Amino acid sequence: MGLNNFLIEVDEKQVQWSENMTIASLLETLDNVEFCSVVRLNGKLVSSPKFTETIIMDNSKIQLLPLVAGG
Amino acid sequence: MDQINLKETKAISYEKAEIKKGYTDQSLRINLDAADIIINPIEEQIKNKFIGGKGYDLWLMWNAVSGDTKWDDPENAICISSGPLGGTPGYPGGGKSIVTSISPLTGAPIDSNVGGYFGPYKKFAGFDVIQIDGKAKQDTVIFIDGIENTIQIFEAENLPTDSYELSDVLTHHFDQDKPVNVSVVTAGPGAEHTFFGCLNFSWWDAGRKMVRYKQAGRGGIGTVFADKKVKAIVARYGAISMKANNPADFDALKLVTKTHAKEINELDPKQNRMALVGTTHLVPIMNDHDCLPVHNFKYGSHPESKVIGEEVYEHIFDKGFDGCWRGCAVACAHGVKDFSPFTGPYRGKKVFVDGPEYETVAGCGSNLGIFDAQTILEINFYCDAYGLDTISVGTSLGFVMECFENNLITLDNTGGMDLSFGSRFNALEIIHQMARGEGFGAIVGKGIRQMKKIFAKDFGADAAFMQDIGMESKGLEFSEYITKESLAQQGGYGLALKGPQHDEAWLIFLDMVHNFMPTFEDKAEALHWFPMFRTWFGLCGLCKLPWNDIVPEDNKNTPEPAKVAKHLGWYADFFSAVTGRKSGPDDLIAMSEGVYNFQRVFNLKMGYGTREHDTVPYRAVGPVTVEEYESRQKRYDEQLKEKYNLDISSMSSRDKVAALRQKREEQYEQLKNAVYERRGWTQNGIPTVATVKRLGIDFPEVMEVLKKNGVE
Numbered sequence: 001m002g003l004n005n006f007l008i009e010v011d012e013k014q015v016q017w018s019e020n021m022t023i024a025s026l027l028e029t030l031d032n033v034e035f036c037s038v039v040r041l042n043g044k045l046v047s048s049p050k051f052t053e054t055i056i057m058d059n060s061k062i063q064l065l066p067l068v069a070g071g
Numbered sequence: 072m073d074q075i076n077l078k079e080t081k082a083i084s085y086e087k088a089e090i091k092k093g094y095t096d097q098s099l100r101i102n103l104d105a106a107d108i109i110i111n112p113i114e115e116q117i118k119n120k121f122i123g124g125k126g127y128d129l130w131l132m133w134n135a136v137s138g139d140t141k142w143d144d145p146e147n148a149i150c151i152s153s154g155p156l157g158g159t160p161g162y163p164g165g166g167k168s169i170v171t172s173i174s175p176l177t178g179a180p181i182d183s184n185v186g187g188y189f190g191p192y193k194k195f196a197g198f199d200v201i202q203i204d205g206k207a208k209q210d211t212v213i214f215i216d217g218i219e220n221t222i223q224i225f226e227a228e229n230l231p232t233d234s235y236e237l238s239d240v241l242t243h244h245f246d247q248d249k250p251v252n253v254s255v256v257t258a259g260p261g262a263e264h265t266f267f268g269c270l271n272f273s274w275w276d277a278g279r280k281m282v283r284y285k286q287a288g289r290g291g292i293g294t295v296f297a298d299k300k301v302k303a304i305v306a307r308y309g310a311i312s313m314k315a316n317n318p319a320d321f322d323a324l325k326l327v328t329k330t331h332a333k334e335i336n337e338l339d340p341k342q343n344r345m346a347l348v349g350t351t352h353l354v355p356i357m358n359d360h361d362c363l364p365v366h367n368f369k370y371g372s373h374p375e376s377k378v379i380g381e382e383v384y385e386h387i388f389d390k391g392f393d394g395c396w397r398g399c400a401v402a403c404a405h406g407v408k409d410f411s412p413f414t415g416p417y418r419g420k421k422v423f424v425d426g427p428e429y430e431t432v433a434g435c436g437s438n439l440g441i442f443d444a445q446t447i448l449e450i451n452f453y454c455d456a457y458g459l460d461t462i463s464v465g466t467s468l469g470f471v472m473e474c475f476e477n478n479l480i481t482l483d484n485t486g487g488m489d490l491s492f493g494s495r496f497n498a499l500e501i502i503h504q505m506a507r508g509e510g511f512g513a514i515v516g517k518g519i520r521q522m523k524k525i526f527a528k529d530f531g532a533d534a535a536f537m538q539d540i541g542m543e544s545k546g547l548e549f550s551e552y553i554t555k556e557s558l559a560q561q562g563g564y565g566l567a568l569k570g571p572q573h574d575e576a577w578l579i580f581l582d583m584v585h586n587f588m589p590t591f592e593d594k595a596e597a598l599h600w601f602p603m604f605r606t607w608f609g610l611c612g613l614c615k616l617p618w619n620d621i622v623p624e625d626n627k628n629t630p631e632p633a634k635v636a637k638h639l640g641w642y643a644d645f646f647s648a649v650t651g652r653k654s655g656p657d658d659l660i661a662m663s664e665g666v667y668n669f670q671r672v673f674n675l676k677m678g679y680g681t682r683e684h685d686t687v688p689y690r691a692v693g694p695v696t697v698e699e700y701e702s703r704q705k706r707y708d709e710q711l712k713e714k715y716n717l718d719i720s721s722m723s724s725r726d727k728v729a730a731l732r733q734k735r736e737e738q739y740e741q742l743k744n745a746v747y748e749r750r751g752w753t754q755n756g757i758p759t760v761a762t763v764k765r766l767g768i769d770f771p772e773v774m775e776v777l778k779k780n781g782v783e
Binding site for chain 1: 381619621
């Protein structure tokens with residue numbers, strides 16, 4: 001099985017997936033994400049306090065939400 | 072119901088002013104004492120200094136009231152303006168009205184920014200701003216007809232009492248054939264009997280063929296409206312195009328409008344999905360960051376919050392276009408159709424609920440321990456129909472519930488009602504009582520500052536404890552964010568001119584989550600820049616959501632992502648295109664700074680506006696109780712040990728509460744020092760002579776107020 005079979009989509013771009021990948025570990029591999037405090041993981045909101053504990057499954061779709069700016 | 076009866080008492084015809092570059096250069100004054108209708112020119116100097124919107128409102132207010140004026144004095148005015156950019160169809164958030172008055176809650180100028188079509192219709196009818204002063208003897212309806220070019224004042228009888236029905240009846244009365252031409256401003260019975268009455272601004276929802284409304288919620292302007300016996304102000308106007316503002320550069324306006332709207336259409340579905348869920352996405356986000364008010368701001372999260380956030384409301388909201396301005400791509404003003412209340416005068420009937428937004432869910436839901444989407448909808452509906460501000464209602468009821476659970480007030484005081492957290496039926500009953508001006512609800516309707524006095528004096532409640540947990544500052548109830556871990560946002564609330572509303576600054580994540588502003592100077596810089604830019608939206612007749620709630624995909628790569636530089640540029644282009652005043656982003660800040668400082672001096676004129684009035688209750692700063700401390704003990708213990716180098720090994724929780732409080736209160740005072748310095752104010756929080764001169768607001772009356780307060 002080739003590496004390309006294990007992918008996730010981050011902001012519509014394909015990214016290599018790995019076992020036990022968390023949102024926190026994913027963000028460590030991306031540039032300019034210091035203001036990312038919320039993502040949508042397969043449509044569900046996940047906030048930064050849960051980044052370390054939230055496992056990303058293969059084929060997941062992730063959107064990095066912009067800086068939370070309040071009401 | 073009987074036919075409504077409108078008896079004309081005064082009418083004029085007028086020649087409509089031609090709109091030039093976003094301005095009519097005219098104001099309209101309605102004096103209710105004499106039933107006078109007065110049209111005045113707006114001088115070029117005032118236009119240049121105050122820009123429009125809230126700036127115009129404040130200038131008219133300043134001239135209408137003295138330093139001794141109270142909210143219910145006849146000379147207190149309600150001013151409603153749009154702004155030079157307001158009324159641009161298709162520009163996201165391009166149709167706001169800004170309303171001001173002397174507040175029943177604060178005694179100082181209050182301002183509220185609201186959707187609906189009234190502001191633009193009024194402007195296109197010929198008036199940049201209207202001022203309502205005096206007091207009518209009979210129930211009154213004012214009609215500004217921009218199609219027939221007439222203004223009429225009516226004595227009114229047999230009107231529906233609540234906003235929900237009254238807006239509908241008057242819309243059809245004033246244009247049976249084209250209800251889209253009408254926008255109505257109304258209050259309601261709750262506004263008559265409380266200090267936090269709101270105003271409902273309507274628009275015609277062409278898709279659903281019904282009247283919708285948004286609220287000018289904060290500070291009790293609806294209460295002033297009701298006190299003047301104004302039942303409604305109605306504006307009528309016909310077709311509106313992008314040329315309606317007669318912009319200086321139409322092609323540039325078309326380009327920036329199309330560019331901004333296109334971006335929102337593309338990116339909102341990928342970002343906050345406000346066109347689907349409004350602002351309810353904030354509920355789970357705030358909950359996960361410990362910032363959602365729970366049980367009177369005691370806690371910041373609750374497991375049951377998952378049933379009152381976007382996951383639920385996305386499925387309840389009626390599908391369809393929900394822009395509170397024509398063609399707005401954000402379209403976040405969602406609602407629920409065929410809702411059937413289980414209490415009150417609409418019990419069992421089917422109604423349309425306009426909302427809820429985040430603030431209502433948080434204030435009237437989690438903050439009250441009510442984790443029930445249906446009850447929140449019912450509270451939302453009745454607050455709107457009665458003309459009550461959901462933020463003040465939620466925050467006031469949270470205070471009452473905590474007082475009740477601590478036995479500061481008892482069943483004897485509440486008319487036998489259990490007002491423990493989660494008491495949803497009794498919370499609703501309090502709201503019905505507010506509308507009738509009866510029972511314990513009449514006391515709650517006076518707001519937290521008055522309740523603290525009444526509970527202490529009449530019920531013997533602990534005044535010091537109530538001071539700590541009563542979430543008001545300057546007399547205004549807090550909006551719905553927990554600020555304990557964000558010193559910058561404590562300042563965002565405490566240093567806000569009108570009181571603790573987050574429209575001046577929302578810095579919680581920048582400060583608390585990202586530690587983007589570690590020093591006092593960093594925080595002070597943010598508490599200068601953000602209030603100034605946010606003020607600009609209110610000068611121009613715009614909504615701030617399109618600025619930073621949907622952002623360009625490459626925004627994260629910019630030097631200061633929080634400022635959303637690309638959008639700043641677009642707003643400068645928008646302003647330049649309409650007004651012809653070539654402006655860059657820094658110019659927008661400069662426009663706001665003059666008005667902002669003028670409002671601070673206005674507070675001073677009214678007897679406020681100094682350091683002592685910029686305080687916040689300790690509940691906004693840190694844990695008041697041992698229970699509260701222990702709920703986040705790990706966090707607080709670490710701070711005492713690592714941030715403040717204290718040996719806590721022998722401290723009780725009570726000792727730790729006291730130690731943390733001392734440190735945090737010192738920090739808040741240091742923050743004030745830094746912010747005052749950055750803003751060019753004295754250490755008593757008053758703009759210096761050099762500051763008002765630099766900003767060109769050194770009018771003789773301004774200098775006199777400064778001099779009276781020892782600044783010369």
